[in-house]
Amino acid sequence: MVLYFTGTGNSRYIAQELAELCSDELVSINRHMRQRKLDPYNAQYAFQSDLPFVVVCPTYCWHVPEVLEDFLRECRFVGSSDLYFVLTCGSGTGQAASHAKELCRELDMHFMGLSSILMPENYISLFHAPDADEAVGIIRAAKPQLENISLQIRSGHQIRDSYAGPGMPAFLYRLFYKLFVTDKKFYVKDSCIGCSACAKLCPMVNISMKDGHPVWQGHCTQCQACIAVCPVDAIEFGRRAKGKRRYYLFADGRQKFPKERPLSSSSQS
Numbered sequence: 001m002v003l004y005f006t007g008t009g010n011s012r013y014i015a016q017e018l019a020e021l022c023s024d025e026l027v028s029i030n031r032h033m034r035q036r037k038l039d040p041y042n043a044q045y046a047f048q049s050d051l052p053f054v055v056v057c058p059t060y061c062w063h064v065p066e067v068l069e070d071f072l073r074e075c076r077f078v079g080s081s082d083l084y085f086v087l088t089c090g091s092g093t094g095q096a097a098s099h100a101k102e103l104c105r106e107l108d109m110h111f112m113g114l115s116s117i118l119m120p121e122n123y124i125s126l127f128h129a130p131d132a133d134e135a136v137g138i139i140r141a142a143k144p145q146l147e148n149i150s151l152q153i154r155s156g157h158q159i160r161d162s163y164a165g166p167g168m169p170a171f172l173y174r175l176f177y178k179l180f181v182t183d184k185k186f187y188v189k190d191s192c193i194g195c196s197a198c199a200k201l202c203p204m205v206n207i208s209m210k211d212g213h214p215v216w217q218g219h220c221t222q223c224q225a226c227i228a229v230c231p232v233d234a235i236e237f238g239r240r241a242k243g244k245r246r247y248y249l250f251a252d253g254r255q256k257f258p259k260e261r262p263l264s265s266s267s268q269s
């Protein structure tokens with residue numbers, strides 16, 4: 001079973017491809033996270049599969065995202081006890097593999113390794129997203145690595161991290177989270193059309209609509225989904241994202257502004 005968490009679509013894309021290559025089931029953790037907040041009594045907490053479990057997610061500060069770790073701690077995995085991690089990243093995953101191994105111990109699952117795949121940077125509150133053509137190039141370059149990972153998973157082998165590095169000491173990581181992973185600086189401009197795309201997409205159900213405009217509730221994980229998906233770029237994060245290109249990869253391979261560019265024809269060869 002391939003389970004994915006995503007902010008801006010990269011990890012969904014990788015999970016879709018992996019599920020297809022492994023002929024396995026695809027499950028959206030975002031959908032389950034939202035359901036746990038909106039309707040906890042009817043939400044799903046157990047996942048069953050005889051094939052290994054594969055978790056695909058973005059790298060946040062050289063770690064598996066904290067909100068995802070919390071989600072997994074509340075889950076029960078039935079059937080296979082093997083768990084793989086595939087992390088999408090903008091540049092590197094630091095020591096994410098050793099943290100993921102520790103998490104597996106907590107979950108009583110067998111750690112089958114972590115592999116990272118370079119995808120377009122989405123963290124526009126701090127960095128820059130690549131332009132549409134560059135993004136297509138990065139996504140296309142991921143294909144051979146994906147095929148290799150799927151081969152390893154199908155044959156039950158361990159996988160290894162290609163973009164590991166020194167990472168960040170635990171105290172710095174906590175400080176970073178405290179200082180930067182906040183929604184305090186999100187605001188909406190007059191150009192907001194009140195479509196509520198941001199609120200509907202937020203995996204944390206952290207955005208409510210008030211007088212036709214989004215309001216952030218303080219439980220943000222900075223996944224960038226809201227700022228990236230807004231169809232009129234009306235969402236800003238302080239001054240940091242001003243004038244920067246927003247990056248979002250839709251499930252059908254379409255990219256957002258400035259130039260919509262499907263992955264299909266050109267990238268599937």
Ligand SMILES: Cc1cc2nc3c(=O)[nH]c(=O)nc-3n(C[C@H](O)[C@H](O)[C@H](O)COP(=O)(O)O)c2cc1C
Nearest residue numbers: 007008009010011058059061062089090091092122
């Ligand atoms: C809060 C935050 C922290 C991030 N930290 C890292 C990081 O430590 N290393 C890295 O290579 N990329 C980092 N990124 C970039 C994303 O991991 C990368 O763009 C990923 O593919 C986004 O996946 P998604 O589209 O599924 O959300 C970070 C992004 C965000 C939003």
